[in-house]
Amino acid sequence: MITTVAKKELTETLRDGRFRWMAGVLVVLLLAALLTGMASVRETRNAVAAAEAAEGETWVGQGERNPHSAAHFGRFAFKPTPPLAYVDRGLDPYLGGTVWLEAHWQNPFGLRPAEDRTALQRFGDLSAGFVLQLLIPLFVILLAFGAFAGERENGTLRQLLAAGARPSALAGGKALGLTAALSLVLVPAAVCAAVLYTVGFAQGGGGDQVLRGALLAGVYLAYGLAFLAISLAVSAWAKTARTAITVLLCFWVTTTLLVPRMATDLAERLHPTPTPAEFYAGIAEATSNGLGDDGNSAERSARLQQQVLDEYGVDTVEELPVDFAAISLQGSEEYSNKIYDHFFGELWTTYMAQERIHRFASLASPLLAVRSISMDLAGTGLEGHRHFANAAETHRREFVKYLNDDMRDNGVGQSFSYMADREVWAAAPPFEYEPPGIDTVLETGSNALTVLILWVIGSTLVSWNFCRRVAGAGVAS
Amino acid sequence: MLEARTLTKRFDQTLALDELDLTVEAGEIFCLLGANGAGKTTTINLFLGFLEPTAGTASIDGLVVGDNPLEAKRKVAYIPEQVNLYRNLSGLENLAYFTALAGHGERSDSDLLEVLDKVGLDRSAAERRVGTYSKGMRQKVGIAIAIAKDAKALLLDEPTSGLDPKASNEFSVLLGDLAGRGVAVLMATHDLFRAKEVGHRVGIMRSGRLVDTLSTDTIAHQDLESLYLRHMHGDASPSSTSDLEVAAS
Structure with missing residues (x-):
């Protein structure tokens, strides 16, 4: 009986001109989003590859220079743009994709396309993620609001129940039929996405990316099903189709627009992020005067000098077999690392506290859970960015230490007059970054996944409860 | 009874x-x-x-x-003042649907067309979408449902x-x-x-x-x-x- 209902629902939906229009527009939007996403990712990857090559040449070809000067000349670390970013660009346009690595400074990220856009452009950013997260739920609502309410209003529900149809079979059949109708939009988009991926990233990705893609599809399917179950529940409850569509549109606006906005505002209010000026002023203050009881820079420098003299058993800097200026630079570097660990640690703690607010809010808005998982799976989320930022910072420290050590060992008696050459630059440790694997992503995203699963189970139970009561309520008159 | x-x-x-x-x-x-x-x-x-x-x-x-x-x-079969059917389905499809939901499984089109013919809806009418039907034609589909489901x-x-x-x-x-x-x-x-x-x-x-x-x-x-x-x-x-x-x- 479920199959019979599903077939009828699908046939009726396909014959409805409104569905054909909506589905057509959505398919076009999705395909356009995927194509532009693909073009954008390839463009970024090509630009990054070219910049990386040029940057490598510039670094090695910088000529003779003091190693510490070279540490200030610095290098760039480029965040690899993951293939699945063509589905969901996530936070990349806002957090940036490249960072300048230099001595003393942990610089903010650059290459943030969002900075170059107007506010209006940001709102209208067309990505497959945007279409899937905002427009597909709306499509599902428009598809399903009349499933029961419309039939109740037209009198066919009464006719069906009088014929002996089981409400559970009706609910199951309608869900199946509407899922089939929905898949007519999603399946071509998924096939197109897979083809684009195969053509566009023939050499990149591998099994991990395929698994991520499959999980991404599963997540969006679950998201769509949660909205479908909610739509069926409201449709089963509402006396008229107008009531059903009004309630469901309110739900859509609340869960996809209001709650995410309110969660962001609440998170910022409860756990405010310092402005860049405040943040770097705090770092400058700590660098001058020290953290806690560490003393100011002069005191720290004097302590270090005494420690080095004791270590080598000499009385003056001139008697040292190594270049003290380099040791002092490295000491300063390590202290600034401690300061950065402190301040960036606090900043990440703030971000994580904000993230917890979003996680709680996702109990009221499945969009927040899906957005988080989608970005994580695409490799464009906060955790992915944090992973890269930590790797880049670790590399910055190794890189600066390598140069300071070279000056320490080879610049005895010359300090800043010592000049290193191409050989030293070429031997500098390269930045080799491996993004987190799928297991890490699933571990960090387990909360959001749990919330999404709760949404699916909860909405199915609510839907089941309302649909099975269809047999009595609202059909007697 | x-x-x-x-x-x-x-x-x-x-x-x-x-x-x-x-x-x-x-x-x-x-x-x-x-x-x-x-x-x-x-x-x-x-x-x-x-x-x-x-x-x-x-x-x-x-x-x-x-x-x-x-x-x-x-x-039992039920015919209200307005027999409410699915406008985007034909009379034949409506009859097949209601009969199947009544637990009679899927009947062949020829069987159902015969039933519709008995109530005065010929093949061309049966294959038209119900949205084009008059009230009398819809009532006839209602009777056809009663016959097809073999109502007591x-x-x-x-x-x-x-x-x-x-x-x-x-x-x-x-x-x-x-x-x-x-x-x-x-x-x-x-x-x-x-x-x-x-x-x-x-x-x-x-x-x-x-x-x-x-x-x-x-x-x-x-x-x-x-x-x-x-x-x-x-x-x-x-x-x-x-x-x-x-x-x-």
Whole structure:
């Protein structure tokens, strides 16, 4: 009986001109989003590859220079743009994709396309993620609001129940039929996405990316099903189709627009992020005067000098077999690392506290859970960015230490007059970054996944409860 | 057959149906007459299981509706004032759908076309979308559903309201055919003329009570109208009915 209902629902939906229009527009939007996403990712990857090559040449070809000067000349670390970013660009346009690595400074990220856009452009950013997260739920609502309410209003529900149809079979059949109708939009988009991926990233990705893609599809399917179950529940409850569509549109606006906005505002209010000026002023203050009881820079420098003299058993800097200026630079570097660990640690703690607010809010808005998982799976989320930022910072420290050590060992008696050459630059440790694997992503995203699963189970139970009561309520008159 | 035993329905303070005792035998057409709010539709809703009785039972072919709602519904067909069908499906598709949902599995198109032909819908009409159908054609699909699901009983709620005389007459003929196949028919109607023409018995309801029952063979049109009006004004009693029956005979 479920199959019979599903077939009828699908046939009726396909014959409805409104569905054909909506589905057509959505398919076009999705395909356009995927194509532009693909073009954008390839463009970024090509630009990054070219910049990386040029940057490598510039670094090695910088000529003779003091190693510490070279540490200030610095290098760039480029965040690899993951293939699945063509589905969901996530936070990349806002957090940036490249960072300048230099001595003393942990610089903010650059290459943030969002900075170059107007506010209006940001709102209208067309990505497959945007279409899937905002427009597909709306499509599902428009598809399903009349499933029961419309039939109740037209009198066919009464006719069906009088014929002996089981409400559970009706609910199951309608869900199946509407899922089939929905898949007519999603399946071509998924096939197109897979083809684009195969053509566009023939050499990149591998099994991990395929698994991520499959999980991404599963997540969006679950998201769509949660909205479908909610739509069926409201449709089963509402006396008229107008009531059903009004309630469901309110739900859509609340869960996809209001709650995410309110969660962001609440998170910022409860756990405010310092402005860049405040943040770097705090770092400058700590660098001058020290953290806690560490003393100011002069005191720290004097302590270090005494420690080095004791270590080598000499009385003056001139008697040292190594270049003290380099040791002092490295000491300063390590202290600034401690300061950065402190301040960036606090900043990440703030971000994580904000993230917890979003996680709680996702109990009221499945969009927040899906957005988080989608970005994580695409490799464009906060955790992915944090992973890269930590790797880049670790590399910055190794890189600066390598140069300071070279000056320490080879610049005895010359300090800043010592000049290193191409050989030293070429031997500098390269930045080799491996993004987190799928297991890490699933571990960090387990909360959001749990919330999404709760949404699916909860909405199915609510839907089941309302649909099975269809047999009595609202059909007697 | 259809059977009501002290069937009662109360909505808060309102007694919508008061201890109805009624039997409609197989092959019989019983017409329920009464003004709006007399309890006709409530009776049909109780037989369909859309309402729970406050007291008493409604049975279809020996099955108490409250105890076996699905099985009971599968033995009955229902034709309301407006047979509501899916506008984007053809008459044939609608019939196939309703028949399958009634637990009869998927019947072949040729079987269903034959049924539709019997009720006066030829192949071209059957394959057209219902959105283009007249009310009379939709009522015919309703009858076809009853035939296709092999219903033991048929419940009708003002089925001829709004039909033109020709369609109404065709509908009456189809009802007679169904009764001839042994289907028990209970029809709620305002149409005294149609009730007298098609029914074997009529029952007059007032304020939730079945106040009179009489055989249509034993009463003339104008006497039925006169009796009905007197009941509606509250100045008739079942005994006066007997007088009329005697007079008519």
